[in-house]
Amino acid sequence: MVVPDRSELRSHLRARGGPSPAGRAEVLARHIVEPQREVPIMDRCEVLVVGAGPAGLSAALGARRAGADVIILERYGCFGGTITTVGMETLGWYRYEGTEDCEGIGREMERMAERMGGTTKWPYNDSNCLDGEQFKLVADKLITDAGVRPILHIWVVEVLLDKENNIFGVVTESKSGRQAILADRVIDCTGDADVAHLAGCQYSVIDLQQSLGVTTVFNAANVNTEKFLEYTSKKPATYKDWSRTWEQTTTGKEEELRSPYLDTEFDEAVKAGVIPADKLGSLGGSWSALSKAGEATNLNLVHMSGVDSLDVRSLTSAEMEGRANVVHALNGLRHAVPGFENAKLRNFAMTVGTRDSRKIVGRYNMTGEDVCNQGRFDDAVGIFPEFVDGYNILILPTTGRYFQVPYGCLVPETGANNLLVAGRSVAGDRVSHAAMRNMMACTVTGQAAGVAAAISLKDKVSTRSVDVKRVQAELARQGARLE
Numbered sequence: 462m463v464v465p466d467r468s469e470l471r472s473h474l475r476a477r478g479g480p481s482p483a484g485r486a487e488v489l490a491r492h493i494v495e496p497q498r499e500v501p502i503m504d505r506c507e508v509l510v511v512g513a514g515p516a517g518l519s520a521a522l523g524a525r526r527a528g529a530d531v532i533i534l535e536r537y538g539c540f541g542g543t544i545t546t547v548g549m550e551t552l553g554w555y556r557y558e559g560t561e562d563c564e565g566i567g568r569e570m571e572r573m574a575e576r577m578g579g580t581t582k583w584p585y586n587d588s589n590c591l592d593g594e595q596f597k598l599v600a601d602k603l604i605t606d607a608g609v610r611p612i613l614h615i616w617v618v619e620v621l622l623d624k625e626n627n628i629f630g631v632v633t634e635s636k637s638g639r640q641a642i643l644a645d646r647v648i649d650c651t652g653d654a655d656v657a658h659l660a661g662c663q664y665s666v667i668d669l670q671q672s673l674g675v676t677t678v679f680n681a682a683n684v685n686t687e688k689f690l691e692y693t694s695k696k697p698a699t700y701k702d703w704s705r706t707w708e709q710t711t712t713g714k715e716e717e718l719r720s721p722y723l724d725t726e727f728d729e730a731v732k733a734g735v736i737p738a739d740k741l742g743s744l745g746g747s748w749s750a751l752s753k754a755g756e757a758t759n760l761n762l763v764h765m766s767g768v769d770s771l772d773v774r775s776l777t778s779a780e781m782e783g784r785a786n787v788v789h790a791l792n793g794l795r796h797a798v799p800g801f802e803n804a805k806l807r808n809f810a811m812t813v814g815t816r817d818s819r820k821i822v823g824r825y826n827m828t829g830e831d832v833c834n835q836g837r838f839d840d841a842v843g844i845f846p847e848f849v850d851g852y853n854i855l856i857l858p859t860t861g862r863y864f865q866v867p868y869g870c871l872v873p874e875t876g877a878n879n880l881l882v883a884g885r886s887v888a889g890d891r892v893s894h895a896a897m898r899n900m901m902a903c904t905v906t907g908q909a910a911g912v913a914a915a916i917s918l919k920d921k922v923s924t925r926s927v928d929v930k931r932v933q934a935e936l937a938r939q940g941a942r943l944e
Contacts, residue, residue, distance in 0.1 A: 500632060500639055500640060500641050501638075501640050501641070502640070502641045502642070502643060503633065503637070503640035503641060503642050504532060504610075504612075504642050504643075505630075505642070505643040505644070506530050506531060506532040506610065506642070506643075506644050506645075507524075507529045507530040507531070507644065507645045507646065507915075507918055508521075508524040508529040508530070508531045508532075508644065508645070508646045508647075508648065508911065508914045508915060508918070509531075509532050509533075509534070509630070509631065509642060509644035509646070509647045509648070510524070510531060510532070510533040510534065510647075510648045510650055510911070511534050511617050511631065511647065511648065511649055511650060511651055511655070511656050512534070512535065512536075512542070512649070512650035512651040512652060512884070513533050513534070513535035513540040513541070513542060513600070513611075513650070514540075514541065514542015514543055514544070514650065514652060514884065514900075514903065515541075515542055515543070515544070515552060515567060515570070515884070515900045515901070515903045515904045515907065516542075516650040516652075516883040516884030516885075516903035516904065516906060516907035516910075517533060517535070517540075517542065517648075517650035517883075517884070517907060518533075518540060518541070518542075518566070518570070518600055518603065518604070518904075518907065519565070519566040519567060519883075519903070519904040519905075519906075519907030519908040519911065520648045520650055520883050520907040520908065520910045520911035520914075521533040521604065521607070521609045521911060522566050522603060522604075522607050522609065522908070522911065523566060523907065523908035523909070523910070523911030523912045523915070523936075523939065524646075524648075524911035524912065524914050524915045525607045525608060525609050525911075525915075526607065526939055527911070527912050527915035527916060527919075527935050527939075528915055528919065529646075529911075529914065529915035529918060530610075531609045531610065531911075532609070532610045532611075532612060532642065532644070533604065533609055533610070533611050533612070534612050534615050534617065534633070534642075535611070535612070535613050535614075535615070536614070536615065536616050537613065537614070537811065537812075538613050538614055539597045539600070539613070540597065540600035540601065540604060540611070540613075541593070541596050541597060541600050542652070542900075543814060543900060544591055544593055544596050544900070545593050545594075545596055545597050545600070545811075546810065546811040546812050547676070547678055547810050547811070547812060547813070547814035548593055548678035548679070548680065548758070548759055548810035548811075548814075549678060549759060549761070549814060549900070550590050550591045550592065550593050550596075550749060550750060550758060550759040551583065551588060551589070551590055551591065551749065551759070551900070552567055552570065552571055552589075552591065552900045552901045552904070553567070553571075553588055553848075553899070553900070553901035554583055554586075554588045554590075554749075555586075555588065555846065555848040555850075555857055555858055555899075556583075556586050556587045556588040556858075557585075557586045557587075557718060557857055557858070557859045558586070558587075558859060559858070559859040559860055559861050560587075560846050560858045560859065560861070561844075561846055561858065561861045561862070561863045562846055562858075562863075562901075563843055563844050563845055563846070563863075563901060563902075563904075563905050563941070563942050564940055564941060564942040565843065565904065565905065565908050565936070565939065565940055565941035565942065566904055566907070566908045566939070566941075567900075567901045567903075567904025567905065567908075568901075569603075569940070570596075570599060570600075570603070570904070571589055571591070573599050573602070573603065574589070574591050574592070574595065574596055574599045575589060577595060577598065577599055577602075578595065579591060579592040579595030579596055579598070579599060580592065581750040581751070581752065583721075583749065583750075584719075584721045584748075584749070585718070585719040585720065585721065590749050590750035590758075590759065592750075592758075593758070593759075612635075614635055614636060615633050615634070615635040615637075616633060616634050616635065617631045617632070617633055617651075617655065617656055617659070618632055618633065618634050618639075618659075619631065619632035619659060620632070620647075620656060620659045620660045620877065621641065621643070622660065622661075622877055625878070626661075626876075626877055626878055627877065627878045627879050627923075628644075628646075628647050628660055628877040628878065628879050628880045629643060629644065629645070630642050630643035630644050630647075631644070631647065631656065645879065645918055646879050646880075646881070646914035646915075646917065646918060646924060647877075647879065647880050647881075648880075648881045648882070648883055648907075648910045648911065648914055649880065649881070649882045649883070649886065650882075650883050650884050650903075650907060650910075651884075651886070652815075652818070652884050652885055652886060653770065653771065653815075653818040653819055653886065654818070654819035654820065654821050654882055654886035655819075656880065656882075657819070657821050657873055657876065657877075657880065657882050657886070658819060660873075660876045660877035660880055661875070661876040661877065662821055662822070662873035662874075662875055662876030662877065662880070662882075663821070663822040663873070663874060663875045663876065664819040664820055664821045664822060664886075665819070665820050665822065666771070666818060666819055666820075667817055667891065669767055669769055670767065671852075671891075672766075672767075672768075672770075672816075672817050673816035673817045673851050673852065674764040674765055674766045674768070674816070675764070675765050675768045675770070675779050675783075675813050675814060675815050675816065676746075676761055676763060676764050676765075676783075676813065676814040676816075677763045677765075677779075677780075677783025677784060677786065677787055677809065677810065677813055677814075678759060678760060678761055678763075678809075678810040678814055679760050679762075679763070679787045679790075679791075679806060679807075679808065679809050679810065680756060680757065680758040680759070680760060680806075680807040680808050681756065681757045681758075681760060681791065681794070681801070681804045681805065681806060681807055682754075682755060682756050682804070682805055682806075682807040683755050683803050683804050683805050684751070684755045684756065684757045684800055684801055684804045685755065685799075685800040685801075685802070685803075686751040686752070686753075686755060686757070686800060687800070688799050688800035689751070689757070689798065689799060689800025689801065690751070690800075691799070691800075692798065692799040692800060693721070697719055698719070698720050698721070698722035698723070698724075699716060699717050699718055699719060699720055699722075700715040700716060700717075700718055700720045700722075700855060700857070701715075701716040701717065702720065702722050702724060703720065703722060703855065709853045709854060709855045710853055710854050710855070711854075711855050711856065712856055714857070714859055714860070715855055715856070715857045715859075718857065718859075720747070721747050721748045721749060722745075722746070722747055722748075723745065723746070723747075723748060723762065723794075723798065724745040724746075726793060726794070726797035726798050727741055727744040727745055727790070727793045727797070728741065729793075729796070729797040730792065730793035730796045730797050731793075733796060733797075735792050735793060735796040735797075736789040736790075736792055736793050737789065740786060740789045743763060743764055743765060743786050744762060744763060744764075744786065744789065744790050744793060745762060745764075746760075746761045746762045746763075746764065747759075747761045747762075748760055748761075748762075749761070756807060757801075757804070758807075760790070762790045763783055763786045763787050763790050765779050765782060765783060765786075765813075768813075768815070770815040770817070770818040771818050771819070776813065779813050780812070780813050783809075783813055784809055787806065787809065788806075791804060791805075791806060816851065816885075816898060817851075817885070817894060817898065818886075819886055820885075820886055820887070820888060820889065820894060821873050821874075821882050821886055821887065821888050822873070822874050822875070822888060823869055823870045823871065823872055823873060823874055823882075823887065823888025823889075824869035824870075824872040824873075824874050824888075824925075825838075825840075825867050825869025825870050825872075825888065826870065826888040826889050826890065827866075827867070827870050827887070827888060827889030827890070827893035827897065828889065828890050828892070828893055829890060829891070829892025829893055831864055831889075831893060832845075832847065832849060832864050832892060832893045832895075832896040832897070833847065833849065833856065833892065834864075835847070835862050835863065835864050836864040836865060836867075837864075837865050838865045838866075838867035838868075838869075839929075840867050840868040840869055840929040841865035841866060841867060841868075841933070841943050841944070842866055842867070842868045842871075842905070842906075842909035842912075842913070842929075842932060842933065842936060842941075842943070843865070843866045843905035843906070843908070843909055843936070843941055843942065843943065844863045844864065844865050844866065844905070844942050844943065844944065845863060845864060845866060845896060845897070845899075845901070845902045845905055846858035846862070846863045847860065847862040847863055847864065847896075848896060848899060849892065849895045849896045850895055850896075850899065851891075851894065851895030851898065852891050852892065852894075852895050854892065854895055864896075865943070865944070866897075866902070866905050866906060866909070868909065868913065868929050868932065869888070870887040870888040870889060870897075870906070871883055871887055871888075871906055871909060871910050871913070872924065872925055873888075874888075878923050878924070878925060879914075879917070879923055879924050880924070881910040881913060881914060881924050882910070883903065883906040883907040883909070883910040883911075884903040884906060884907060885897060885898040885903060887906050905941070908936065908939070908941055909932070909936060909941070912932055912935045912936050912939065913927050913932045915935075916928070916931050916932050916935060
């Protein structure tokens with residue numbers, strides 16, 4: 462690792478806007494200028510992965526298995542991202558008959574969870590529900606067994622760039638203070654392209670009124686699951702029923718497939734005066750796993766629109782509104798859904814679930830045509846089934862169709878060198894995002910980014926110049942599916 466000299470390090474650790482009087486902050490009209498200060502170096506590594514959701518875990522494991530020394534950073538106290546913090550307990554719920562699926566670390570996670578007793582069959586197809594709490598242990602084991610070096614409870618707040626615009630580390634904030642971590646390669650798996658943003662990469666953000674809603678997932682206890690399943694059997698829901706709330710477009714083949722969906726029940730609760738009428742638009746959605754202990758988990762029934770995932774005040778309001786609406790949802794379930802008469806709240810998710818924010822402008826920007834018409838690429842680093850879910854589109858992969866994921870969508874077109882982006886922030890339009898935002902797709906881009914970072918180090922080239930055939934060979938060795 463080539464580390465800039467002390468004077469260059471100091472210049473790059475200086476707050477944006479230049480120096481202010483030593484030892485104090487200068488207060489201006491609408492901002493402050495921080496004093497110049499030295500920041501201690503916390504650690505060094507070859508590959509630094511920021512964010513430890515499905516993409517980040519896959520990136521860290523992919524890089525480590527390709528021979529790199531890896532540190533993974535996570536802002537929460539556990540790994541797993543949306544699975545463990547949002548309570549969305551399925552890496553892939555789309556596996557109806559006919560699905561051609563990816564392989565690699567994402568599927569490995571599911572299989573390990575099953576071996577460790579942390580899965581339940583999804584209601585109406587061959588997918589598995591993951592126990593979010595058990596998955597924390599699954600992720601711990603994967604990280605530990607691989608020899609990845611983890612740091613939890615830590616935020617990245619700045620990037621370190623040399624004179625040639627190569628990223629060589631990040632500045633972090635944590636209970637340990639403000640510290641730097643130096644790295645030869647950095648992979649942004651934050652879900653919001655936070656590192657790419659700091660590194661000056663171009664990105665797009667969809668208009669707030671067109672963005673996907675956010676969700677407060679919750680879990681219920683004291684549910685009579687047998688009675689509930691009898692009710693859903695007598696009153697089956699299909700994906701056609703989703704159109705009542707989301708006005709979705711399908712290919713037609715999805716319309717009659719069974720779906721774990723609750724919606725009209727909240728109408729009944731409003732008519733009975735159990736929940737306020739003005740809350741009806743926020744209630745309705747899917748249920749998921751049921752346990753023998755009378756638990757119903759991953760209740761995806763409370764949604765809010767117009768929330769800015771990049772604004773802390775908007776997120777604060779959404780967290781509080783979401784919890785209040787969960788109370789209404791539970792009251793509605795108790796009133797209208799057999800089996801839920803005595804249900805009580807077990808827990809809220811750790812954080813509200815967001816679905817879109819920043820997307821980088823990449824060397825290649827994926828399109829709806831790619832994901833809906835079996836896109837093929839010379840630089841393919843994985844595949845994903847033709848599963849599109851978002852922006853009023855629902856396509857389930859029942860035909861065996863799939864598309865390849867190009868390496869170019871992980872590579873920022875501008876900004877820092879030796880920075881890759883994986884997860885939902887990869888480059889593409891809205892329709893491609895409705896496919897690539899799904900957690901199993903995030904594992905595909907994560908593993909690819911990790912392997913590419915490690916191979917670029919071995920070959921002493923940048924991540925923009927890495928030999929994709931070498932990356933493909935290592936991905937194949939690790940069990941990823943490329944065709």
